[in-house]
Amino acid sequence: MITEKFVIQGGYPLKGDIFVSGAKNSAVAILPAVLLLDVPCTIENIPDINDVKICMKILKGLGAEIRLLNQKTGKYFVSCGRVTDYYVPYEEAKTMRASYYFLGALLGRCHKARAAMPGGCPLGERPIDQHLKAFELLGAKSTLSGSRRDIVELSAEILTGTVITMDVVSVGATMNAILASVKAKGTTIIENAAKEPHIVDLANFLNYMGAQIQGAGTDTIKIKGVRRLAGNAGEGSTVDYCYSVVPDQIEAGTFMVAAAATRGDVFIHGVIPKHLEAITAKLRDIGVTVEELNDEEAVHVFVEPGKVLHASNIRTEPYPGFPTDMQPQMAVLLTLADDASVITENIWEDRFRYVKELRKMGAKIDITQNGAIVHGNSHLTGTEVNACDLRAGAAMIIAGLIAEGETTITDIFHVERGYSDIVGKLSGTGAKIKKI
Ligand code: EPU
Numbered sequence: 001m002i003t004e005k006f007v008i009q010g011g012y013p014l015k016g017d018i019f020v021s022g023a024k025n026s027a028v029a030i031l032p033a034v035l036l037l038d039v040p041c042t043i044e045n046i047p048d049i050n051d052v053k054i055c056m057k058i059l060k061g062l063g064a065e066i067r068l069l070n071q072k073t074g075k076y077f078v079s080c081g082r083v084t085d086y087y088v089p090y091e092e093a094k095t096m097r098a099s100y101y102f103l104g105a106l107l108g109r110c111h112k113a114r115a116a117m118p119g120g121c122p123l124g125e126r127p128i129d130q131h132l133k134a135f136e137l138l139g140a141k142s143t144l145s146g147s148r149r150d151i152v153e154l155s156a157e158i159l160t161g162t163v164i165t166m167d168v169v170s171v172g173a174t175m176n177a178i179l180a181s182v183k184a185k186g187t188t189i190i191e192n193a194a195k196e197p198h199i200v201d202l203a204n205f206l207n208y209m210g211a212q213i214q215g216a217g218t219d220t221i222k223i224k225g226v227r228r229l230a231g232n233a234g235e236g237s238t239v240d241y242c243y244s245v246v247p248d249q250i251e252a253g254t255f256m257v258a259a260a261a262t263r264g265d266v267f268i269h270g271v272i273p274k275h276l277e278a279i280t281a282k283l284r285d286i287g288v289t290v291e292e293l294n295d296e297e298a299v300h301v302f303v304e305p306g307k308v309l310h311a312s313n314i315r316t317e318p319y320p321g322f323p324t325d326m327q328p329q330m331a332v333l334l335t336l337a338d339d340a341s342v343i344t345e346n347i348w349e350d351r352f353r354y355v356k357e358l359r360k361m362g363a364k365i366d367i368t369q370n371g372a373i374v375h376g377n378s379h380l381t382g383t384e385v386n387a388c389d390l391r392a393g394a395a396m397i398i399a400g401l402i403a404e405g406e407t408t409i410t411d412i413f414h415v416e417r418g419y420s421d422i423v424g425k426l427s428g429t430g431a432k433i434k435k436i
Helices: 024-036 049-063 090-095 097-110 129-137 169-181 197-207 249-261 273-286 324-334 356-362 390-402 421-426
Strands: 008-011 015-017 041-044 065-070 075-079 112-116 139-144 151-157 163-165 187-191 212-214 220-223 243-246 265-269 289-293 300-303 343-346 364-367 371-375 384-386 405-411 432-435
Touching: 008 015, 008 390, 015 273, 015 371, 015 421, 024 041, 024 049, 024 075, 024 097, 024 112, 024 169, 024 197, 024 249, 049 065, 049 090, 049 097, 075 384, 090 097, 090 112, 097 112, 097 151, 129 139, 129 169, 169 187, 169 197, 169 220, 197 212, 197 243, 197 289, 212 390, 249 265, 249 273, 249 300, 249 324, 249 390, 265 371, 273 300, 273 324, 324 343, 324 371, 324 390, 356 384, 356 390, 390 405, 390 421, 421 432
Parallel strands: 015 265, 041 243, 163 187, 384 405
Antiparallel strands: 008 405, 008 432, 041 075, 065 075, 112 151, 139 151, 187 220, 212 220, 265 300, 289 300, 343 371, 364 371
């Protein structure tokens, strides 16, 4: 087996321009959503990452036609006209968390769906009870089958709009409730919905194709079921619709922290600064300068010469709070602060596996009951560390960029699941990083 690694020579401040790709967590929901359309469509700004490749493999396996139209803009033609299957292969479902969106999309399309319980980053228990609750409230029956009882089977004679009150704020369950109800009979109301930009993006895509979804981005979403999703130019139209996926706010945030930690000066382009507010506010609190260039869809991140970085406490929360997916990267920055910072993790119970790796580099971090204390004034030294999950891998890269000497990162497949050309993008701003 070939094992690929990142090798980084630390100590070079990032300087220059970085362009952010489309959002992973939008693309992996919008692609399955094409199953609900009655016409083909084109989508652009789809990121070139492994989770998207798996999504496309599943779609093609179901019978979809997918063609790359423009590599540079990530533009694809997708048609699900010939899909008759509703079974997601076991291996593919297990490889990625977002495979659960095929459950909602297939249920909405053909009132049947079958997929293994989803895989994804090892972040502790990742239940899907709220997804199943939403499907059942809409009228589906769900059963678990297979020798490990890990295959979810759904079937419904008819899906009928209803009120779905989520017990927890869940991105995936909110998206799945939208997918399953967009063509249901009557009106569905999702209460206590998640508000992440990717929820709004999925709703915008579906509305663009003729759905009637209101309130995405607030905690109450109202979905009036429609019979057909044939585009907003009218039923049966053959117009070539093109939808553009929103920029990835976590990729942008990762580069913002990398710029700050290396005391660099970077313009990060192709972003929606509003989506970055929680990250921007935290960076400013630490002493990093962040300029929002709304007209240019960019942020400018730098640290003034001689500026001391300050400790700052972090609590992860659903959007618009501070994102859990930025917590490991921010922890690396906090190792450089003038004092100790407290991190409280409220979303994933096992999000601190990266701490063991950072300690190997000299970071001083204590694990607490639901968080960590990051002691500042650390001096990181390069060594071999592991990318335990996607965002832990991003944190290791930032640590490698600031460490003295050489850092080698293993298990980089985690990083490549969610970051498009991270080596090329960082190298373009002066980082000494290569994949071997
Ligand atoms: N939860 C339940 N029951 C459910 C669903 C969720 O109890 O049925 C709990 C979870 O255990 C967790 C909380 O609710 O404590 C929030 O989970 P959520 O459902 O929002 O997470 P997710 O949809 O599985 C998405 C992202 C994650 C990101 C979280 C939180 C995708 C494909 N994944 O996961 O992204 O951490 O939202 O923002 O959209 C990543 O990109 O690295 C990543 C892990």
